[in-house]
Amino acid sequence: MEKFIFLFRGPGPREMDRNSEAAQAEMQKWFNWIDAMNKKGTYVAGDPLQPVGKQVNGKKKAVTDGPFVEAKEMVGGYIIVNAKDINDAVEISKDCPIFDNDGKVEVRPIQKM
Amino acid sequence: MSNTAHTDINQTIDHLFRHEAGKMVAVLTRLFGFPNIEQAEDIVQDTILRALESWRFGKIPENPRAWLYVTAKNKVIDIIRRQQVKHKIENEISFLLKSEYTLVPTVNEMFKEDEIKDSQLRMMFACCHPKFSTEAQITLILNTLCGLSVHEIADAFLSNEETIQKRLYRTREKLRKEKIPLDYPGSRAMPKRIDTVLKTLYLLFNEGYHSSHPEKLIREDLCEEAMRLTLLLTENRRTNQPQSFALLSLMCYQASRFDARIDENGSIVLLKEQDRNRWNHYLIQKGNEYLEFSASGDTMHEFHIEAAIASVHANAGTYEATDWKRILRLYDLLLSINFNPVVALNRCLVLGETDGYDVAIRELRKISELKDNCHYNVSLAEMYFKSGNKNFAKEFFSIALTQTKSRAEKKLLQEKILHCN
Numbered sequence: 422m423e424k425f426i427f428l429f430r431g432p433g434p435r436e437m438d439r440n441s442e443a444a445q446a447e448m449q450k451w452f453n454w455i456d457a458m459n460k461k462g463t464y465v466a467g468d469p470l471q472p473v474g475k476q477v478n479g480k481k482k483a484v485t486d487g488p489f490v491e492a493k494e495m496v497g498g499y500i501i502v503n504a505k506d507i508n509d510a511v512e513i514s515k516d517c518p519i520f521d522n523d524g525k526v527e528v529r530p531i532q533k534m
Numbered sequence: 535m536s537n538t539a540h541t542d543i544n545q546t547i548d549h550l551f552r553h554e555a556g557k558m559v560a561v562l563t564r565l566f567g568f569p570n571i572e573q574a575e576d577i578v579q580d581t582i583l584r585a586l587e588s589w590r591f592g593k594i595p596e597n598p599r600a601w602l603y604v605t606a607k608n609k610v611i612d613i614i615r616r617q618q619v620k621h622k623i624e625n626e627i628s629f630l631l632k633s634e635y636t637l638v639p640t641v642n643e644m645f646k647e648d649e650i651k652d653s654q655l656r657m658m659f660a661c662c663h664p665k666f667s668t669e670a671q672i673t674l675i676l677n678t679l680c681g682l683s684v685h686e687i688a689d690a691f692l693s694n695e696e697t698i699q700k701r702l703y704r705t706r707e708k709l710r711k712e713k714i715p716l717d718y719p720g721s722r723a724m725p726k727r728i729d730t731v732l733k734t735l736y737l738l739f740n741e742g743y744h745s746s747h748p749e750k751l752i753r754e755d756l757c758e759e760a761m762r763l764t765l766l767l768t769e770n771r772r773t774n775q776p777q778s779f780a781l782l783s784l785m786c787y788q789a790s791r792f793d794a795r796i797d798e799n800g801s802i803v804l805l806k807e808q809d810r811n812r813w814n815h816y817l818i819q820k821g822n823e824y825l826e827f828s829a830s831g832d833t834m835h836e837f838h839i840e841a842a843i844a845s846v847h848a849n850a851g852t853y854e855a856t857d858w859k860r861i862l863r864l865y866d867l868l869l870s871i872n873f874n875p876v877v878a879l880n881r882c883l884v885l886g887e888t889d890g891y892d893v894a895i896r897e898l899r900k901i902s903e904l905k906d907n908c909h910y911n912v913s914l915a916e917m918y919f920k921s922g923n924k925n926f927a928k929e930f931f932s933i934a935l936t937q938t939k940s941r942a943e944k945k946l947l948q949e950k951i952l953h954c955n
Binding site for chain 1: 549550551552555578579582583585586587588589590591592593594681682683685686
């Protein structure tokens with residue numbers, strides 16, 4: 422088993438429907454997905470990222486706001502999973518509810534040391 | 535925060551947002567005052583979205599409810615400090631919110647379990663204000679106190695979102711214009727006001743219980759909400775009147791039959807054919823307890839009698855063992871307090887068991903007000919069927935068939951008609 426990180430980009434809850442019923446339904450979808458991964462032992466960890474941040478640039482270490490252009494281009498959070506290989510990890514990611522809102526998942530193998 | 539994703543996630547958050555939204559709106563509206571109810575709702579909405587943003591990657595806080603409250607509280611305090619409350623706060627606690635010394639403790643206090651319940655009860659009285667139509671009362675309760683969305687309410691009442699939206703808007707306008715207080719009625723007005731609240735909750739329950747809605751879950755939700763709110767009334771010393779217990783008891787008995795009423799194909803199972811092992815005995819037990827609690831004071835309320843009738847049914851081991859004579863006496867009592875054709879109809883069905891079907895048919899024929907009522911025609915047909923007159927039975931089953939929209943009822947009636955041949 423190898424570890425992979427999923428980086429999520431896409432419209433966050435605020436860019437979508439604004440009522441609690443929709444929020445509850447959306448959350449249910451995520452929980453169902455994570456629950457299923459948990460039962461198979463694939464889910465390792467996950468965290469949301471706050472929608473703010475700074476970027477420190479180059480030799481001068483210049484600090485800028487951003488680099489975020491649009492909310493939907495921002496990484497909103499990550500999840501680490503166990504998978505056999507990258508194809509397996511990609512298959513796991515395909516059940517993510519973010520695709521219902523036309524979001525993106527970047528699947529990256531974590532380098533073994 | 536826990537490190538692993540919960541395995542019982544579904545239980546943890548099932549209806550969490552809906553239930554907590556209702557509670558938080560009540561609390562925040564109490565803090566901000568009625569004119570600011572929309573702002574209160576916005577804060578609650580924002581809190582829920584923040585929860586969704588934070589929890590969706592697999593981390594649910596140990597106590598999700600506490601998390602929501604802390605988030606909402608911080609927002610409230612922030613808004614009051616920055617004086618961003620839209621309409622001036624004018625209520626009995628507004629002076630406590632003005633001083634930095636008392637602001638945080640006051641807000642904290644309002645989020646304590648007892649104060650939350652208190653706010654919900656005040657909201658309940660406001661929603662059931664006699665100036666509103668029953669329809670408006672129910673819609674307002676479902677939206678404000680139960681956290682049901684306009685979409686869900688429209689769905690539950692087989693109506694459309696626009697109608698519900700308009701009704702809510704008009705009710706809220708009235709709420710503001712008439713300056714309806716978010717408070718308990720005084721002790722003199724209490725008995726009358728509590729009766730209005732109970733009646734509305736009873737209708738809400740019935741809407742769920744007898745609803746023609748094809749989907750079972752929505753109906754159960756309405757019943758559950760009605761029971762939750764009635765329970766709240768029985769827990770507060772100002773509102774735990776005998777009739778509140780009687781209504782709760784009645785609801786428990788009715789709800790105990792929820793699973794047994796519908797078979798796996800979605801067809802209705804009548805009381806006589808119900809598998810009594812499938813009745814929820816915990817709820818029957820609760821019904822018995824609440825009925826005992828309700829037996830105080832010197833007023834006999836209709837809910838007392840209705841609960842007593844339900845109790846006889848619920849506690850009978852078999853249909854045949856039902857004490858029909860006792861039920862008949864209770865119906866007579868109920869009719870003597872308040873004549874109601876539907877009650878008279880139900881009495882006739884009991885009469886069929888005690889005095890024979892021909893007597894029941896004769897009495898039923900007298901209730902001319904209900905000629906266009908589906909249940910009336912079904913009942914009449916049943917009595918004819920039992921007395922052996924299949925031609926008349928078929929005729930009235932066929933009339934009833936044209937009077938219902940419910941798929942389950944239609945199916946049942948079509949089967950009945952086949953049996954008449």
